[in-house]
Amino acid sequence: MTYLDHAATTPMLAEAIAALSAELAQVGNPSSLHASGRRARKVVEESREKIAAAIGARPIEVIFTGGGTESNNLAVKGLYWAARKKDINKKRILVSAVEHHAVLDPVMWLGEHEEATVEILPVDNYGRVLPETLRKAFEKNPHDVALVSVMWANNEVGTIQPIAELVKIAHEYKTVFHSDAVQAVGCLEVHFQNTGLDALTFTGHKVGGPQGVGALIAKRDLELTPLLHGGGQERDVRSGTLDAPAIAGFAAAITTAVSQRVARANRLSLLRKDLIQKVQENVPDAVLNGDPENRLPGNVHFSFKGCEGDALLMLLDAQGIECSTGSACSAGIPQPSHVLIAMGKDETTARSSLRFSFGSTSTHDDVDSVIQVLPAIVERAKRAGKTMVKK
Amino acid sequence: MTKKVVAAMSGGVDSSVAAARLVDQGYDVVGVHLALAKVKGHAGGKGCCTLDDARDARRVADRLGIAFYIWDVSEEFQQEVIENFISEYAQGRTPNPCVRCNEKIKFQAVLERSLALGFDAVATGHYAQIFETPNGPTLHRAIDNKKDQSYVLSVLNQEQLSHTILPLGNSVKPDIRKEAEERGLITAAKPDSHDICFIPDGDTAGFLHNKLGQEPGKIVDVETGEELGKHDGVFEFTIGQRKGLHLEKPRPDRSPRYVVGTDTKSKTVMVGLASMLRVDVVTATNLIWCGPTPDSQFDCTAQVRAHSNALKAKAFHKDGNLTVEFLEPLNGLAPGQTITLYDNTRVIGSGTVVTTSRS
Ligand SMILES: Cc1ncc(COP(=O)(O)O)c(C=O)c1O
Numbered sequence: 001m002t003y004l005d006h007a008a009t010t011p012m013l014a015e016a017i018a019a020l021s022a023e024l025a026q027v028g029n030p031s032s033l034h035a036s037g038r039r040a041r042k043v044v045e046e047s048r049e050k051i052a053a054a055i056g057a058r059p060i061e062v063i064f065t066g067g068g069t070e071s072n073n074l075a076v077k078g079l080y081w082a083a084r085k086k087d088i089n090k091k092r093i094l095v096s097a098v099e100h101h102a103v104l105d106p107v108m109w110l111g112e113h114e115e116a117t118v119e120i121l122p123v124d125n126y127g128r129v130l131p132e133t134l135r136k137a138f139e140k141n142p143h144d145v146a147l148v149s150v151m152w153a154n155n156e157v158g159t160i161q162p163i164a165e166l167v168k169i170a171h172e173y174k175t176v177f178h179s180d181a182v183q184a185v186g187c188l189e190v191h192f193q194n195t196g197l198d199a200l201t202f203t204g205h206k207v208g209g210p211q212g213v214g215a216l217i218a219k220r221d222l223e224l225t226p227l228l229h230g231g232g233q234e235r236d237v238r239s240g241t242l243d244a245p246a247i248a249g250f251a252a253a254i255t256t257a258v259s260q261r262v263a264r265a266n267r268l269s270l271l272r273k274d275l276i277q278k279v280q281e282n283v284p285d286a287v288l289n290g291d292p293e294n295r296l297p298g299n300v301h302f303s304f305k306g307c308e309g310d311a312l313l314m315l316l317d318a319q320g321i322e323c324s325t326g327s328a329c330s331a332g333i334p335q336p337s338h339v340l341i342a343m344g345k346d347e348t349t350a351r352s353s354l355r356f357s358f359g360s361t362s363t364h365d366d367v368d369s370v371i372q373v374l375p376a377i378v379e380r381a382k383r384a385g386k387t388m389v390k391k
Numbered sequence: 392m393t394k395k396v397v398a399a400m401s402g403g404v405d406s407s408v409a410a411a412r413l414v415d416q417g418y419d420v421v422g423v424h425l426a427l428a429k430v431k432g433h434a435g436g437k438g439c440c441t442l443d444d445a446r447d448a449r450r451v452a453d454r455l456g457i458a459f460y461i462w463d464v465s466e467e468f469q470q471e472v473i474e475n476f477i478s479e480y481a482q483g484r485t486p487n488p489c490v491r492c493n494e495k496i497k498f499q500a501v502l503e504r505s506l507a508l509g510f511d512a513v514a515t516g517h518y519a520q521i522f523e524t525p526n527g528p529t530l531h532r533a534i535d536n537k538k539d540q541s542y543v544l545s546v547l548n549q550e551q552l553s554h555t556i557l558p559l560g561n562s563v564k565p566d567i568r569k570e571a572e573e574r575g576l577i578t579a580a581k582p583d584s585h586d587i588c589f590i591p592d593g594d595t596a597g598f599l600h601n602k603l604g605q606e607p608g609k610i611v612d613v614e615t616g617e618e619l620g621k622h623d624g625v626f627e628f629t630i631g632q633r634k635g636l637h638l639e640k641p642r643p644d645r646s647p648r649y650v651v652g653t654d655t656k657s658k659t660v661m662v663g664l665a666s667m668l669r670v671d672v673v674t675a676t677n678l679i680w681c682g683p684t685p686d687s688q689f690d691c692t693a694q695v696r697a698h699s700n701a702l703k704a705k706a707f708h709k710d711g712n713l714t715v716e717f718l719e720p721l722n723g724l725a726p727g728q729t730i731t732l733y734d735n736t737r738v739i740g741s742g743t744v745v746t747t748s749r750s
């Protein structure tokens with residue numbers, strides 16, 4: 001099997017499995033005051049410190065959550081409500097057009113239910129938010145923005161955003177900035193304090209940790225209205241018994257991933273280069289999407305003229321090659337990707353796309369396996385595409 | 392080479408067992424759920440278009456250990472089935488959307504796509520049988536008379552039939568449920584769907600009003616021309632209909648009156664006595680032969696609804712036009728309906744009714 005969907009989820013690292021398994025055999029609620037509780041608490045706090053060190057934050061800034069989706073919801077809603085509590089006029093949310101649904105949907109929800117004015121920041125052909133775009137959005141009204149949320153790197157096309165510059169502009173207007181760095185952490189250098197971000201999302205299962213655990217890094221003095229009320233375990237911002245085994249696995253994974261980051265990124269970008277080059281040689285009308293240079297090291301994203309991404313995915317799946325159209329939805333009914341549409345692609349092109357994403361277990365053999373079958377599969381999908389053309 | 396088959400899995404018990412049987416028979420099976428209606432949202436509706444059904448189908452595929460995908464054919468379905476349904480009604484005809492869906496979606500768009508993708512056949516959970524003969528495949532009724540669906544498949548030509556597998560045609564429905572249970576399929580106890588899938592509440596008139604608006608007109612006695620009432624749209628009425636007329640004046644002899652005709656131009660609904668519903672001769676177009684092309688004149692039985700009796704008839708065809716003379720009494724047939732011709736259990740072919748008359 002050729003697994004080229006590491007952007008969806010990537011295998012757990014051995015260090016993470018060891019840490020998680022060891023903790024599974026233990027008893028103790030980190031909030032309990034007795035010895036077992038203290039032991040569990042120690043595991044959680046040591047994990048917090050490791051994660052903080054790996055991401056350039058202080059331990060107190062780490063809020064554990066149930067994953068990237070929860071972190072994004074907490075950031076977007078929590079920052080919006082907190083901003084409005086202080087100033088009722090702060091209703092505008094500036095958000096990039098290429099965000100993951102875990103950011104876009106809570107933003108839209110705030111628009112529908114909480115009087116937010118949603119302003120979608122357009123992107124260029126590579127999917128980048130240009131700094132002047134953000135500046136213009138502020139200049140319209142410098143005083144009504146509740147928060148800005150722009151992802152660090154895009155999960156579909158891999159494009160990296162000019163985060164540092166964008167943060168600087170938001171801060172000129174004294175506005176908080178959140179970034180979804182789920183795809184960036186472990187692949188790119190992500191240092192929370194150096195970028196000046198106010199809040200940052202990341203998740204365990206994209207860095208070789210378990211699924212269902214993540215963190216929101218939030219500046220100590222950042223005001224966040226909680227989503228989950230209860231025991232107040234995490235700074236009173238997030239309630240719920242902490243999942244000590246998952247957190248231990250998460251910490252082990254990110255520590256390993258960050259310490260090996262440069263070597264792995266170099267290795268993945270060579271695989272990326274290899275696959276891009278060979279796809280272009282073997283399928284000359286395939287079009288690479290996203291920033292050709294400044295992209296996630298493991299991301300390859302192509303549009304295949306005249307094909308449906310779903311047909312390609314199915315045919316590759318039948319050959320044991322696993323990739324993604326980049327836009328899964330709950331029922332598996334394909335929607336054209338909002339990311340590609342925002343980048344100026346038409347619907348047909350958007351539907352003709354495939355994402356291959358490399359990770360820790362990937363090798364050049366994976367590239368060769370793809371290339372061995374891809375040209376014939378593209379031909380076949382083209383024929384099938386013609387049958388679906390409206391009569 | 393193992394044959395590669397797309398098993399269309401609606402999420403109901405029939406298509407679940409059909410897929411399971413194919414796996415047992417050694418085919419290389421991929422399960423495909425057809426997303427027919429654009430449903431952004433959640434459970435609730437019944438019929439064949441909900442997320443719940445997709446989930447059930449996927450769970451059956453898991454159980455069978457086969458790959459599973461959802462194919463979005465909602466645009467084709469919208470154009471070819473729903474729009475067609477509306478425009479047929481707007482023109483005073485009575486279409487059968489399931490027949491249309493089989494003709495244009497399942498065994499055209501989906502079959503063509505499957506073949507192009509390298510599959511050999513499409514399989515469904517319909518109750519009908521296909522037999523190979525020296526003259527090519529032929530379509531027959533299912534052995535379960537009550538469930539027989541050969542009528543809604545009578546739009547498949549031999550080319551389509553040669554790429555179609557119907558694993559349930561030699562079984563009776565109670566056995567299929569039992570089999571689903573024995574196989575541990577979660578769809579075993581699901582109720583059958585009866586409604587038109589894109590009108591899950593069964594309110595066809597309401598659906599058409601929603602699409603076509605109000606088109607008020609008169610209800611008149613076809614013999615006297617006397618106005619007997621008003622209506623909100625000719626499309627609410629089908630020939631043979633008795634209910635929902637709300638006539639102001641009963642006949643002096645109290646005998647019931649039926650819709651005997653509609654005129655979309657003058658927006659008039661004509662009503663008359665049951666005797667006026669009798670049909671002796673039918674003409675049809677859109678002829679499709681499900682087996683070898685028959686002689687220009689032949690004896691047959693003819694069926695005009697999914698679950699009505701087949702009646703003795705004589706058929707004539709020339710240049711794609713069909714005339715059927717009924718030898719047994721037939722009441723109430725509307726233009727737009729599908730007329731299917733049988734030779735005993737074998738489906739000869741079908742057409743779409745254009746005119747009906749009494750001799
Ligand atoms: C950019 C981005 N944000 C958020 C998420 C959601 O994270 P999680 O799966 O941990 O909820 C993902 C992954 O699916 C992602 O790629």
